[in-house]
Structure formats: C-alpha cells, structure tokens
Amino acid sequence: xLVKSLSAALMLALAPTGPVWAEILTFAAASxxxxxxxxxxxxxxxxxxxxxxxxxGSSALARQxxxxxxxxxxISANEDWIEEVARAGLIETxxxxxxxxxxxVLIAADAEASAVEIGPxxxxxxxxxxxxxxxxxxxxxxxxxxxxxxxxxxxxWEGVASRVAQAENVRAALALVASGAAPYGIVYATDxxxxxxxxxMGSFPADSHPPIRYPAALLTGADPxxxxxxxxxxxxxxxxxxxxxxxxxxxxxxxxxxxxx
Numbered sequence: 001x002l003v004k005s006l007s008a009a010l011m012l013a014l015a016p017t018g019p020v021w022a023e024i025l026t027f028a029a030a031s032x033x034x035x036x037x038x039x040x041x042x043x044x045x046x047x048x049x050x051x052x053x054x055x056x057g058s059s060a061l062a063r064q065x066x067x068x069x070x071x072x073x074x075i076s077a078n079e080d081w082i083e084e085v086a087r088a089g090l091i092e093t094x095x096x097x098x099x100x101x102x103x104x105v106l107i108a109a110d111a112e113a114s115a116v117e118i119g120p121x122x123x124x125x126x127x128x129x130x131x132x133x134x135x136x137x138x139x140x141x142x143x144x145x146x147x148x149x150x151x152x153x154x155x156x157w158e159g160v161a162s163r164v165a166q167a168e169n170v171r172a173a174l175a176l177v178a179s180g181a182a183p184y185g186i187v188y189a190t191d192x193x194x195x196x197x198x199x200x201m202g203s204f205p206a207d208s209h210p211p212i213r214y215p216a217a218l219l220t221g222a223d224p225x226x227x228x229x230x231x232x233x234x235x236x237x238x239x240x241x242x243x244x245x246x247x248x249x250x251x252x253x254x255x256x257x258x259x260x261x
Contacts, residue, residue, distance in 0.1 A: 029077035035245035057169035072226035078142035096217035101248035125159035132165035134176035134185030143170035
C-alpha cells in the first residue's frame with residue numbers, strides 16, 4: 001500500500017478548510033521517512049485508520065503546527081521542538097512519550113573510504129581539505145544540532161565550522177554526500193543505512209552529544225484514532241520495523257497495542 005506524504009507547507013496552505021484528505025495526519029521528522037512509511041503500511045493493512053505523513057525538519061514542522069497547520073500527531077527528532085509546541089498549548093501532555101533513539105555517523109561519498117575512530121584526536125579538518133562537511137541546519141534541525149554538539153564535545157568544531165554546508169534537513173544533507181556535492185557529512189545512522197551511495201566511516205561516541213530521542217505526542221483536538229496509531233508506533237510490530245532500520249527502542253519496552261478502526 002502506498003503511503004501518502006504531503007509537505008507541511010501544503011498542509012498549512014490548506015489549513016482553513018481542514019484535513020479532508022485523511023483521517024490521521026502525522027507530522028514526522030525527515031529521518032523517519034522509509035521506516036515510518038512501512039509501519040503505516042502494516043497499520044493500514046491491519047485495519048487501522050488511513051494515515052497521511054508529512055516529512056520535514058522538526059523545526060519546520062513545529063513552526064507549521066504553531067502557525068495553524070492541521071495535524072493529529074507530531075513526531076520530533078529532539079525534545080526542544082516538541083517543547084516549543086507544548087509551550088504553545090498545542091500538545092496533549094499525557095500522550096507524550098519517547099518512541100525511538102538513533103546514533104550519529106560520519107559518512108563519505110567515496111565508496112572505498114576507510115573506517116576511522118572518531119574521538120578528540122580525529123583530524124576531521126585535514127580530511128576535509130577544501131571540501132565541505134554536509135550537515136542539517138546547525139541552529140534549528142535536530143540532526144545538525146546533535147552534530148554540532150558532538151563536534152564541540154570532541155574539540156573538533158572550530159577546525160571545521162567554516163567548511164560546513166548546511167542543508168534544510170538531514171535527508172538533504174545525506175543527498176549532498178550521495179550526489180558527491182560534499183565529500184563528507186554527519187547524519188543519523190538510520191539515514192546512512194537507507195542510502196547505498198554513501199559509506200559510513202565511523203560513529204560518534206554517544207557521550208559526545210545529548211541522547212538522540214524521538215518524542216511523539218498527540219496535538220490538541222486530534223482525531224481519537226490518532227491515539228490508537230500512537231500506541232501502535234510503540235507496539236512490537238512497529239518496533240521490529242524500526243529496529244531493522246537501525247533505530248533503538250525505549251528501554252521501558254513496547255506496548256501490546258493493536259490498531260482500531
């Protein structure tokens with residue numbers, strides 16, 4: 001079954017007339033594209049309500065929601081942006097939960113790039129030379145924020161800051177490397193796994209940046225069916241799909257929720 005994806009900007013433009021094209025509208029971080037589509041296919045095949053997913057950077061999605069874009073569920077790639085929406089009074093507080101985790105990796109456009117150990121002594125600046133380091137927006141998009149934090153934590157940021165090529169979201173940063181426009185990039189491990197044209201050179205130490213968490217929450221006025229879908233996202237079938245894509249699951253475990261019509 002084909003999952004329907006719409007841009008957040010389009011949803012905002014259509015906001016005055018309401019969500020007439022689907023029963024559950026989900027705004028999701030760009031890095032969830034692919035695995036979340038497969039989860040939606042399983043959900044709908046099991047009899048769950050129709051779902052439309054809008055993918056973009058978490059910051060863009062949060063701003064669209066706060067500007068009035070219609071949505072039932074928001075899945076962010078960090079806590080900051082879901083907090084922004086919560087402060088605007090647009091989150092059903094009791095529904096909020098962390099559903100996934102991820103890791104940061106350094107990728108290369110060179111298929112024969114050798115593995116490296118990323119740490120305080122890693123000379124990333126020398127490897128870049130005159131090339132660019134592709135990253136999502138470092139002041140707004142979670143992947144870029146995590147990446148900058150990791151580089152700062154390892155003492156590498158000042159050496160590469162002037163060489164960073166910022167992209168709208170993590171998938172756009174991935175595309176810069178995949179196309180050869182940038183020789184290296186910092187993305188989530190799950191994004192790298194979805195793109196055969198890049199090589200993973202190494203992973204950033206987990207303690208070099210804040211934990212990468214994907215919080216999700218229902219938005220105020222959400223369709224009741226969205227609560228069932230959120231439960232399904234933390235159930236065993238969805239968990240298996242996300243794990244296969246490289247995401248980590250909450251330590252608390254998974255619920256046994258079933259889709260409901």
